[in-house]
Amino acid sequence: MSPGDLAVIVLLALGVAVTWVSCLGVLAMRDPYDRLHYTGPAAVLAPVAIAAAVIVEEGLSAAGIKALLIAFVLVTTNPVLGHATARAARIREFGEWTVREEDREGGERP
């Protein structure tokens, strides 16, 4: 087994493990704000690891560049989506998303 093959296997295992942990974390948490944190690793670490595996296997061919592009799209869109979802959760809960007086006083999150 060449070092390249070993690197591919290690990167793929990393990507799969990170995704599993993210999925189980989303399942285990109780409210949307906690759940949202666990979507991060699956959308940032895993695509980068898998795209790196494809590039190690193929080099910077059409396949490698497209894999890199997909990883870039996932990494850039996930924070936007997370922000929009948290905003929606907060508006549903309080009717507004801006900072409230209770938050400013250092009150407990409900």
Place this chain on the structure above:
Amino acid sequence: MNEFTVAALALLAGLVPCGVVCLRGSPVDRLIGLELAGTVDTLVLLLLAQAYDRAIYFDLALALALLSFAGGLVFARFLERWI
């Protein structure tokens, strides 16, 4: 069956927790399950494209990444007020 096929099959198991989250909890919880499932699906398609060794199949993963982002934004917008 190479290592990319194995990784794609292993990632499919990650869809089970996403499905469970989509079946339980508040609407926002379900939306988060859907968003994570979209990410996992994109990665599965990416791995399968490499496993079958067809560069054109990567476009499918790219389209899913962009469309699940747009879909998630639309769902979030509707969940703010109307649903």
